Amino acid sequence: MGRYAAKRIGFALITVLVAITLNFVLFRALPGDAVSALRCKACTAAFRAAQRHDLGLDRPLVTQYGLYLKGIASGDLGSSLRTEAPVRGAIWEAIKNTVPMVTLGTVFSIVFGIIAGVISAWRRGTFVDKITQQTALAFYSMPTQWLALLIVLFVAGAVGLPTSGLADPSIDILGDASTWSILVDRFQHMVLPSLTLGLVLYGDYSLIVRSAMLETLGEDYVLTARAKGLSSWRIVWRHGLRNALLPIVTLVALSLGFVIGGTYTIEFIFSYPGIGYATVEAIDQRDYPILQGIFLLVTFSVIGFNLIADLLYPKLDPRVVSS
Amino acid sequence: MSGAPVISVEDLHVWFDLADGGELHAVRGISFDLHPGERLGLVGESGCGKTTAILALMGLLPASASVRGRVLLEGSEIMAGGEDTISPHRWKDVAMVFQGAMNAFNPVQRVGKQIAEAMELHGTATGRSARLRVAELLELVGIAGERQDRFPHEFSGGMRQRAAIAMALACDPKVLLADEPTTALDVMVQAQILELLVSLTRDLGLALILITHDLPLIAQVCDRAAVMYAGEIAEIGTVHDLYADPRHPYTRLLFAATPDIYGDDLVVSIPGSPPRLDHEPVGCPFRPRCDAFLERCDTVAPRFRTVAPGRSVTCHNGDPA
Numbered sequence: 178m179g180r181y182a183a184k185r186i187g188f189a190l191i192t193v194l195v196a197i198t199l200n201f202v203l204f205r206a207l208p209g210d211a212v213s214a215l216r217c218k219a220c221t222a223a224f225r226a227a228q229r230h231d232l233g234l235d236r237p238l239v240t241q242y243g244l245y246l247k248g249i250a251s252g253d254l255g256s257s258l259r260t261e262a263p264v265r266g267a268i269w270e271a272i273k274n275t276v277p278m279v280t281l282g283t284v285f286s287i288v289f290g291i292i293a294g295v296i297s298a299w300r301r302g303t304f305v306d307k308i309t310q311q312t313a314l315a316f317y318s319m320p321t322q323w324l325a326l327l328i329v330l331f332v333a334g335a336v337g338l339p340t341s342g343l344a345d346p347s348i349d350i351l352g353d354a355s356t357w358s359i360l361v362d363r364f365q366h367m368v369l370p371s372l373t374l375g376l377v378l379y380g381d382y383s384l385i386v387r388s389a390m391l392e393t394l395g396e397d398y399v400l401t402a403r404a405k406g407l408s409s410w411r412i413v414w415r416h417g418l419r420n421a422l423l424p425i426v427t428l429v430a431l432s433l434g435f436v437i438g439g440t441y442t443i444e445f446i447f448s449y450p451g452i453g454y455a456t457v458e459a460i461d462q463r464d465y466p467i468l469q470g471i472f473l474l475v476t477f478s479v480i481g482f483n484l485i486a487d488l489l490y491p492k493l494d495p496r497v498v499s500s
Numbered sequence: 501m502s503g504a505p506v507i508s509v510e511d512l513h514v515w516f517d518l519a520d521g522g523e524l525h526a527v528r529g530i531s532f533d534l535h536p537g538e539r540l541g542l543v544g545e546s547g548c549g550k551t552t553a554i555l556a557l558m559g560l561l562p563a564s565a566s567v568r569g570r571v572l573l574e575g576s577e578i579m580a581g582g583e584d585t586i587s588p589h590r591w592k593d594v595a596m597v598f599q600g601a602m603n604a605f606n607p608v609q610r611v612g613k614q615i616a617e618a619m620e621l622h623g624t625a626t627g628r629s630a631r632l633r634v635a636e637l638l639e640l641v642g643i644a645g646e647r648q649d650r651f652p653h654e655f656s657g658g659m660r661q662r663a664a665i666a667m668a669l670a671c672d673p674k675v676l677l678a679d680e681p682t683t684a685l686d687v688m689v690q691a692q693i694l695e696l697l698v699s700l701t702r703d704l705g706l707a708l709i710l711i712t713h714d715l716p717l718i719a720q721v722c723d724r725a726a727v728m729y730a731g732e733i734a735e736i737g738t739v740h741d742l743y744a745d746p747r748h749p750y751t752r753l754l755f756a757a758t759p760d761i762y763g764d765d766l767v768v769s770i771p772g773s774p775p776r777l778d779h780e781p782v783g784c785p786f787r788p789r790c791d792a793f794l795e796r797c798d799t800v801a802p803r804f805r806t807v808a809p810g811r812s813v814t815c816h817n818g819d820p821a
Contacts, residue, residue: 397603398614401667404560404598405591405618416606494608495651 181498182488189484196476201245204465205238255466264470274343275451278367279436282374290382298390299413317380322442325373339366341448370447374440378432385428389421422493430486434479505533506674506707512569514556524778526552528731537701539708541718544728545774550711554677558596559586592622595673599680601664605652612648615667624671637666641696658689679711694721715758727751730774730785737811747813749792792817
């Protein structure tokens with residue numbers, strides 16, 4: 178176990194290093210930079226050169242790389258090219274908005290996806306299975322932005338929930354709103370984007386859980402368990418789901434990794450000022466430091482959650498360590 | 501064999517519903533008795549209904565199957581009430597070693613725990629006494645008792661097979677059903693397993709039904725054998741009688757089709773293939789492949805008749821009626 182864990186952690190660290198480097202190279206390899214995106218009457222060639230000099234874009238790549246590494250090591254991700262505010266603060270603001278919203282949606286999809294998948298596999302071929310599967314497939318294959326628009330158009334009005342922004346701009350205008358009502362307002366703004374994400378992921382989960390469960394329920398040890406006299410609930414729980422957990426954990430780790438990344442289309446349609454929204458804006462402005470910061474963070478979180486999954490596997494399946 | 505049979509099967513039928521609305525008559529009325537300590541071989545080609553018949557005894561067929569017939573366990577009918585009457589006996593009185601028993605263990609649970617699971621469920625032993633019993637069972641099949649805390653993947657194929665037998669013995673069953681318990685094992689391990697099965701029936705008085713398509717294996721292990729064809733028992737009798745004096749042409753041809761390393765006879769194959777069972781066959785199902793058919797074989801299905809004590813056959817040859 179110790180060796181296995183050390184190996185996994187080692188791999189994760191190497192991946193992080195590679196990602197850091199790629200993150201640097203990628204942005205230098207792209208055509209154009211922040212200065213070339215400037216459009217103004219005063220933008221003469223000399224002005225642009227001066228700007229590049231100020232931003233350090235005229236230095237040799239190796240020097241830039243060194244500075245970049247040093248910055249990351251000290252937690253400094255640079256400053257936004259547009260607002261000149263530190264990237265760290267800007268990203269932190271966006272994360273604070275994104276994480277609760279995406280977590281809500283992901284938890285929703287995991288809980289309902291697993292329940293639906295298990296029931297569907299258990300009652301294979303029945304009406305319940307068919308309905309569950311068709312619904313899951315529909316949500317799975319629906320383009321996210323389209324589902325989001327449908328929800329804005331048809332669901333939001335019916336249930337009376339806000340469709341844009343993080344909070345009601347007028348809620349605390351007099352400074353007398355209670356913390357509770359502010360929280361409720363925040364939550365209400367979160368519900369629809371979360372629901373959109375949750376439904377899309379729900380399709381994913383229930384389909385994968387179903388097929389993983391069907392596979393294990395067809396195993397010889399499940400027939401043996403039946404022969405031993407186990408009730409079907411106990412078989413599904415102790416011998417089925419327990420073995421189907423491996424692919425499920427992988428999927429959970431993957432989607433949790435992307436929690437921080439937010440969801441570009443959903444945040445954009447709901448004008449939700451999270452990481453996804455910030456990414457789209459930064460791309461628009463060619464605000465490289467922000468983009469780099471976001472990419473780095475998403476990479477770290479994906480690698481981190483995968484590492485957690487890797488470290489969990491041996492607890493779920495004793496064969497993982499020895500193989 | 502003297503005394504009362506431990507299990508009697510009377511006119512057992514199994515049908516499967518097909519997706520197209522039809523029915524497949526997989527087991528077409530089989531009957532046999534099994535006495536304590538007796539070893540019965542069930543032999544036949546793939547698809548002749550061996551496994552289906554045995555799964556029916558355990559009440560383990562899928563929902564698409566319907567079963568008719570009587571199964572008497574020590575004189576009391578266990579089939580009539582469906583799941584309610586079968587489940588108390590399952591594993592407690594009638595246990596099974598499955599085809600591919602190497603995969604009978606859940607890979608993520610310890611072997612001992614899975615053996616104990618059956619005991620706890622049927623209330624024969626719990627906690628510490630279950631652990632002791634598991635160790636005892638593993639020793640019985642030649643595995644060190646402390647290995648019960650290992651995971652299945654830490655056992656070799658042969659060990660897993662033996663552990664599966666230990667698991668089947670967990671609740672002291674009266675009847676053990678073994679479906680191809682030695683396929684996929686090398687000959688040395690195969691010999692060990694067979695020896696183990698024989699000694700268990702001798703020492704514990706266990707009755708064994710061994711399913712296989714391997715005739716020499718039956719000859720090695722079993723006292724009696726039932727040759728199955730197209731969902732019926734073509735012939736049943738002692739292994740010696742079946743070999744020395746086969747009454748059904750299929751039995752004779754089956755023995756002739758078995759290679760013998762000492763003999764120099766050519767191995768004969770039986771031409772043709774078994775009939776499809778999604779339509780009831782007319783006449784004798786073996787008629788198209790038979791080398792000794794009579795005129796009535798085309799139209800009249802032969803009956804399963806007793807020709808000598810413990811000896812029955814489904815063939816018109818020698819039937820005066």
